[in-house]
Amino acid sequence: MFGSDNKTSALVFIRLVLSVLMFAHGAARIANGTVDDFGGFLGSQGIPLGFFVAWAITLFELVGSVMLAVGFYTHIIALLFAVELALGIAMVHWKDGWFVVGAGRNGIEYSVLLIASFLATAFANYKK
Numbered sequence: 001m002f003g004s005d006n007k008t009s010a011l012v013f014i015r016l017v018l019s020v021l022m023f024a025h026g027a028a029r030i031a032n033g034t035v036d037d038f039g040g041f042l043g044s045q046g047i048p049l050g051f052f053v054a055w056a057i058t059l060f061e062l063v064g065s066v067m068l069a070v071g072f073y074t075h076i077i078a079l080l081f082a083v084e085l086a087l088g089i090a091m092v093h094w095k096d097g098w099f100v101v102g103a104g105r106n107g108i109e110y111s112v113l114l115i116a117s118f119l120a121t122a123f124a125n126y127k128k
Contacts, residue, residue: 011124012071015078018117019069022081026061045091057084071125078122085111085118 029035035054043050060080068077089108096106 011121014117015071015074015121015125016069018078018081018114018121019065021114022061022068023065026058026065029058029061060084068121074125075122075127078118078125082115082118082122085115 029038035058036051038058039051039054041050042053047053061084064077064081068074068081089111093106093108093111096108097104098109099105099107100110
């Protein structure tokens with residue numbers, strides 16, 4: 001993983017960390033049995049077929065994370081994760097402000113960091 005090209009090694013490291021974080025997000029939703037609750041929330045927000053959308057998002061977090069980890073369509077997967085997180089900010093976290101803990105709770109700072117990391121990953125892996 002860490003060879004002579006430090007920039008490439010750093011990008012691979014970030015890509016793997018992002019993969020683990022998003023995989024854990026989807027796996028926890030399944031392990032805790034909250035996919036249905038997530039679907040109910042989406043439905044209450046006017047998203048049609050919220051149950052199916054919740055499962056699609058959850059499965060994308062699992063499958064997309066593996067694809068990202070192995071470097072398969074990295075730029076596309078990273079952009080899709082950035083969009084997912086941006087929608088999460090708009091639908092959930094925005095009202096709670098900036099901070100996740102400390103000066104606030106459930107805010108946007110963590111999602112912003114992940115979005116920036118996914119965008120950097122997407123741009124670094126885009127091939128014309």
